[in-house]
Amino acid sequence: MNFPTYRQQGLLVAGGYPLVDMMSQIFSNERDPLHGRQLPVMYSSKSHGFFSISGNLGTQYIQAVGWAMASAIKGDTKIAAGWIGDGSTAESDFHAALVFASTYKAPVVLNIVNNQWAISTFQGIAKGGSGTFAARGHGFGIPALRVDGNDYLAVYAVAQWAIERARRNLGPTVVEYVTYRVAAHSTSDDPSAYRPKEESDAWPLGDPIERLKNYLIGKGAWSEERHAQHAAEVEAEVLAAQKEAERHGTLHSGGKPSVRDMFEGVYKDMPPHLRRQRQQAGV
Ligand SMILES: Cc1ncc(C[n+]2csc(CCOP(=O)(O)OP(=O)(O)O)c2C)c(N)n1
Ligand SMILES: [Mg+2]
Numbered sequence: 001m002n003f004p005t006y007r008q009q010g011l012l013v014a015g016g017y018p019l020v021d022m023m024s025q026i027f028s029n030e031r032d033p034l035h036g037r038q039l040p041v042m043y044s045s046k047s048h049g050f051f052s053i054s055g056n057l058g059t060q061y062i063q064a065v066g067w068a069m070a071s072a073i074k075g076d077t078k079i080a081a082g083w084i085g086d087g088s089t090a091e092s093d094f095h096a097a098l099v100f101a102s103t104y105k106a107p108v109v110l111n112i113v114n115n116q117w118a119i120s121t122f123q124g125i126a127k128g129g130s131g132t133f134a135a136r137g138h139g140f141g142i143p144a145l146r147v148d149g150n151d152y153l154a155v156y157a158v159a160q161w162a163i164e165r166a167r168r169n170l171g172p173t174v175v176e177y178v179t180y181r182v183a184a185h186s187t188s189d190d191p192s193a194y195r196p197k198e199e200s201d202a203w204p205l206g207d208p209i210e211r212l213k214n215y216l217i218g219k220g221a222w223s224e225e226r227h228a229q230h231a232a233e234v235e236a237e238v239l240a241a242q243k244e245a246e247r248h249g250t251l252h253s254g255g256k257p258s259v260r261d262m263f264e265g266v267y268k269d270m271p272p273h274l275r276r277q278r279q280q281a282g283v
Contacts, residue, residue: 003051003064004083006041007113015048019238023245030255031248037265058091060084061110065097065172068108072169079107079166087118089133090126098140098174105171109162110137112174113149115181120194137174149177150208153215178205259283 002011012022024031026040034044044052051067054060064082071078084094089112101108112133116123123133130136137144143165147158155177162173182200184191216222249255260283263274270278 001049001051001064001067001078002081002083003060003067004053005057005060005085005088005113006053006055007085007115008053008083009041009043012043012045012048012050015050017043017045017048017050019241020244023242024248027245027248027250028257029245029249030257031245032257035261035265036257037261057088058084058093061097062093062100064108064110065101065104065106068106068166068172069100069104072104072107077167079109079163081109081111081163083111083113085118086112086114086116086123086133087121087126089136090128094136098137098142098172101172102140102142105169107166107169108172109159109166110142110172110174112176113179114176115149115179117181117185117191117195119185119189120191132176134174134176142172142174144174144176146176146178148205149179150205150211152208152212179208180205 002008004011009022013019021031021033022043025034025038025043028036028040038044038052039055042053042055043050051060051063061082061084064080068080071080082097088094097110100106101110114123114133118126127133132146134144134146145158145162147154149155158175162175165171165173180200180203182203213222213227217224217227246254259281260278263270263278263283267274
């Protein structure tokens, strides 16, 4: 079970969760799998091992560790993965999670995505006197790895290793992925206010897709033509998914989740005051 932040939508896409469902949630339309009850990009899918994203950063770590501990106590084989950004490691939740993971040898992979920035704050602030974010794990006696997060194959190998450790009940692993947030933090953020415009171009680890592409071309397993064709296919798939999602409604028009949905899915037995409100709403 992944306990992701808003940066891990890729886990859902890679796990085969439908793009149309993701977009429908953004549009809050009639096909939104969460029926308009969550913020647009705060996805949730138990069947895809994707715990509901919480906007409260740092919570993912303690939840992942607790969930992994429960799995081990039950004698289950399931493992957990927690996700956190560089800035959020300064939260006390991060440290509490590491204490419990270490003490109880929880079967969990604790991922730190160090993309250099926490909105406008450079990662050096959260890191403080620690040499690296990975080194935080060592202080708790947890094996920790630091990997070039823009090297697809290195990331894959490190993740496999950490997952295998958890599966064999050898305890937690901390993994720091060193990467760079090229885009703005959000649509309301303007990075030119706090970092040089050319900084991302100068980032020495490069673009992960370009690197994998060049590596595979060098090995004779891929070509520029196939890459261009594949990119066009992916773009067409995304556009088709968007068209399909829009058919079920957009923010401005079309189908919406039922008002009735607002009252359901929270309480096992609906309390009387909500039943009254539902009657008043006539749904
Ligand atoms: C507990 C908490 N405090 C503050 C915020 C506001 N906030 C949203 S994103 C963000 C920066 C997070 O930076 P980082 O942890 O590096 O993650 P990144 O966005 O870079 O992946 C902050 C402070 C929040 N969502 N939750
Ligand atoms: Mg960050």
